[in-house]
């Protein structure tokens with residue numbers, strides 16, 4: 001695994017809080033992500049993992065704390081939000097592809113509209129990335145003609161076509177039939193090896209154990225424990241982590 005800790009810190013989340021009305025979902029979340037690092041976020045359902053990702057991606061307002069991107073607080077009034085959005089990609093559980101556009105168009109449209117790339121350049125980059133995820137034979141297909149695993153691989157190609165500095169994955173295999181989980185995880189492993197900085201919320205413990213540089217165990221709106229995969233999976237210190245891993249009914253770890 002790469003020695004990611006020598007790299008600069010891209011994202012520094014400090015004491016992040018989020019409430020929906022009276023419901024305090026994120027109580028105190030702090031962590032750092034270095035360039036080239038793969039951080040997985042695990043923990044029981046309802047612990048706030050997806051909410052945390054959505055706060056980082058500014059899909060939700062926060063109610064406290066700081067999110068520093070390259071040392072600048074993105075929550076500051078004068079921060080250049082559109083620029084930040086173009087640097088942070090997200091892959092969703094439900095793919096969120098444009099149903100009326102084909103695979104190639106799905107991977108080109110953001111590049112043209114947001115990054116102002118020419119059609120020719122956007123096409124070239126989209127084709128390269130579709131090849132990376134093994135979806136280049138399907139450029140003309142519409143999303144409805146694809147399996148869930150194929151759709152998610154297109155969504156990943158679309159996300160990396162935007163050259164994000166950091167890519168967020170929100171339970172990318174949760175909506176898939178079991179036989180399609182492997183192809184998406186393999187694609188993500190391949191990306192991790194390219195040095196892409198990734199935060200992955202997942203219930204796939206084997207993946208988290210194999211691919212992470214850092215694992216964040218979230219429970220009840222707090223970071224209960226964070227550390228290397230060896231620390232979290234083989235020597236968990238927190239009782240909550242121990243209980244979660246002991247009760248976990250997912251793939252064998």
Ligand SMILES: Nc1ncnc2c1ncn2[C@@H]1O[C@H](COP(=O)(O)OP(=O)(O)OP(=O)(O)O)[C@@H](O)[C@H]1O
Nearest residue numbers: 020023025043044045046047048049050051052171
């Ligand atoms: N838009 C919302 N309005 C009100 N409450 C919400 C909203 N979104 C999430 N919540 C609540 O926030 C809590 C955390 O949800 P979240 O989806 O972030 O957890 P999670 O750890 O990702 O769970 P899972 O692993 O099941 O996806 C839950 O109690 C949920 O009901």
